[in-house]
């Protein structure tokens with residue numbers, strides 16, 4: 001299930017042994033239904049890879065890319081779009097991931113255009129050197145967020161937490177720096193699932209419960225959105241949250257993903 005095992009994706013990779021890319025399936029299920037999605041994490045290991053990704057942008061995407069002034073923002077945009085194309089290819093078996101286009105919706109949300117598949121959607125995040133995209137059926141909405149752990153960031157995030165959230169965190173065995181990232185990424189992931197981003201009052205995203213599990217995993221619940229929950233994965237220098245329906249159980253290969261991130265740090 002790990003990346004690199006998908007022959008139809010190999011042509012889009014410069015090197016089959018590429019280490020900057022992780023592509024996998026995502027499964028969400030309840031007793032009645034199973035929803036299949038996919039996820040891609042990507043960083044460019046060479047200027048050639050950057051160039052390859054750039055050549056995959058469709059006209060509208062390239063036009064938008066050319067208007068971006070900041071070098072960092074350009075790279076982030078490209079990483080997100082490239083990850084989305086590869087995630088769609090993983091999910092659908094598409095041989096030409098270039099034909100997938102991600103437009104920008106009214107509130108900044110990514111809008112997927114892909115053949116006649118009107119019923120699959122995408123969530124995008126970027127931070128540090130990484131971009132990531134999750135692709136999912138519209139009947140199983142998701143939101144994702146990846147953040148790099150850093151002391152500077154922790155200071156800022158601590159100011160955004162409520163006293164109640166601080167208390168909840170103290171009652172878990174999650175280290176404080178991870179906990180701050182967890183709370184923040186859970187809120188951001190939910191804001192993407194809802195497609196509002198942080199345009200609605202920030203306190204609407206208040207967290208009511210958090211439970212820590214094994215291997216740095218934790219579940220987060222929202223006071224005002226009891227229908228959703230968020231799964232947090234501690235990925236070493238990064239923290240990742242994925243928000244989804246509270247009625248579903250996630251199937252995400254967290255051990256393989258963590259191994260990928262730890263390998264990337266070496």
Ligand SMILES: CC(C)(COP(=O)(O)OP(=O)(O)OC[C@H]1O[C@@H](n2cnc3c(N)ncnc32)[C@H](O)[C@@H]1OP(=O)(O)O)[C@@H](O)C(=O)NCCC(=O)NCCS
Pocket residue numbers: 076077080106107108109110123124125126127144145146188191192193194195196197198199
């Ligand atoms: C959604 C939001 C919380 C993400 O914050 P961020 O610091 O940019 O975080 P990330 O890098 O993890 O995510 C960026 C991605 O979020 C996605 N996104 C942005 N707004 C979104 C929304 N309303 N719903 C779902 N996803 C959204 C985009 O795909 C974006 O990447 P892209 O611009 O390259 O396509 C923040 O952008 C936000 O609050 N946006 C709404 C308000 C706003 O500024 N709107 C701009 C109008 S165009």
